[in-house]
Amino acid sequence: MQRLRLELKAETDRSYDVLVGRGILNDLHREIKGIGNFSSYGLITDDFVKTLVAEQLQANLSSHNIHSELLSFPPGESAKNMGIVLQLCEQLIARGFDRKSLLIAVGGGVVGDVAGFAAAIYMRGIPYIQVPTTLLAQVDSSIGGKTGVDLPTGKNLLGAFHQPLLVVSDPDVLVSLPVETRREGFAETIKAALIADAELFSLLEEERACLLENDNEVLETIIAKAAEVKCRVVSHDEHESGLRRILNFGHTLGHAVEAASQYKLTHGESVAAGMGVAIRFSQEWAGLDRDEADRALKLIRGLGLPTELPQDIHSESLLSALENDKKIHGNICHFVLISQIGKAVVQPITVGELQRKLEEESTS
Ligand SMILES: NC(=O)c1ccc[n+]([C@@H]2O[C@H](COP(=O)([O-])OP(=O)(O)OC[C@H]3O[C@@H](n4cnc5c(N)ncnc54)[C@H](O)[C@@H]3O)[C@@H](O)[C@H]2O)c1
Ligand SMILES: [Zn+2]
Known part of the structure; x- marks a missing residue:
């Protein structure tokens, strides 16, 4: 088991542990007792993860004298809305949850975002912990305290920064993940390696085959x-005023690709294509050498993800998606690029240059 620490520089008493270890969920009761005493416990999950993980977890906690309520909602992004948050809050009121209660988010990124947001606003904020059950949630969304829901007009438009007290990731729960959901996590893992950890990148190259075969070790x-990587970045910039922007590597264009494909492409596929473009841009604008670019593109493809823009998505629709997403300010778009594997740089690019490069991308 590895015990990482997310240090929040501004207020060290809000710093918290991020635990990663096989079988660690069997000890969740001990970790919970270690962070404090609570008046009641609420396991928040989706209907699918409920039978898969949460019911067993509830029984295990109960056998160690932590009695909890189990609340769930339908799985998938469509549940990430204010209606679900209100329902959850009503259920918490009905069950007598107060400011000393603890919420435990058990699920993928959707559950983490919804439960975290409910925790952020219920009675002006109550404590919660994250028990992520998808690869994406374990490497990315459960860490850093960004919580929120979607509006019909766009994703993640309502939200709050609310840090958890603890994150507990057990790779053994990932065995049941379908390969497409696993790939979503690969995309974010490659992103972490490319922006900040060359060693992780080499490890991903070496262990590619084991990853595809779900080797949990x-x-x-x-x-x-x-x-x-996520802990390190968030610890320097909790509210995304500077360094945390590097986590958007592949995402600036990735979100535009997702929107332009009318969400037919998954987030992971869109981000992978966005990283592919950003890697090629990095060769021109950030001095990334050819060999490193080729290695990066090879790894993305080797984990079953695309590195090219879909043929039916043209530069105009990407530029207008970037405009709609407020990514262009006064003719400039800030792109996260890499100057070498493991080192991100933020580069201002004019719309004219961007258009020229995107046209090259769609005709190559
Ligand atoms: N807060 C952040 O910083 C942050 C960062 C990145 C992404 N996100 C958000 O995360 C969400 C995506 O997360 P996700 O990909 O985990 O999606 P998700 O939570 O919808 O999970 C994907 C599917 O996998 C199922 N599932 C969960 N655990 C499983 C398991 N162990 N075995 C089998 N199936 C399982 C779920 O029921 C769901 O149907 C998006 O809403 C995105 O906006 C948030
Ligand atoms: Zn992402």
């Missing part, structure tokens, strides 16, 4: 390293 090391 290897996965534990990789999740811990990717989680460490």
Whole structure:
């Protein structure tokens, strides 16, 4: 088991542990008792993870005298809305949850975002912990305290920064993940390696075959390293005023690709294509050498993800998606690029240059 620490410089008493280890969920009761005493406990999950993980976890906690209520909502992004948050809050009121209650988010990124947001606003904020059950959630979304829900007009438009008290990631729960959901996590893991950890990148290259075969021992090391990158970045910039922007590598264009494909492409595929473009841009604008670019593109493809823009998505629709997403300010778009594997730089690019490069991308 690896115990990482997310240090929040501004107020060290809000710093918290991020634990990664196989079988660690069996000890969740001990970790919870270690962070404090609570008046009641609420396991928040989705209907799918409920039967898969949360019911067993509830029984295990109960056998150690932590009695909890189990609340769930339908799985998938469509549940990430204010209606679900209100329902949850009503259920918490009905069950007598107060400011000393603890919420435990058990699930993927959707559950983490919804439960975290409910915790952020219920009675002006109550404590919660994250028990992520998808690879994406273990390497990325459970760490850093960004919580929120979607509006019909766009994703993640309502939200709050609310740090958890603890994050507990058990790679053994990932065995049931379908390969497409696993790939979503690969995309974010590659992102972490490219922006901040050359060693993690080499490990991903070496262990590519084991990853595709769900080798959990290897996965534990990789999740811990990717989680460490996220902890390091958030610890320097909790509210995304500077360094945290590097986590948007592949995402600036990735979100535009997702929107332009009308969400037919998954987030992971869109981000992978966005990283592919950003890697090629990095050769021109950030001095990334050819060999490193080729290695990066090879790894993305080797983990089953695309590195090219879809043929039916043209530069105009990407530029207008970037405009709609407020990514262009006064003719300039800030792109996260890499000057070498493991080193991110933020580069201002004019719309004219961007258009020229995107046209090259769609005709190559
Ligand atoms: N807060 C952040 O910093 C942050 C960062 C990145 C992404 N996100 C958000 O995360 C969400 C995506 O997260 P996600 O990909 O985990 O999606 P998700 O939570 O919808 O999970 C994907 C599917 O996998 C199922 N699932 C969960 N655990 C499983 C398991 N162990 N075995 C089998 N199936 C399992 C879920 O029921 C769901 O159907 C998006 O809403 C995104 O905006 C948030
Ligand atoms: Zn992402």
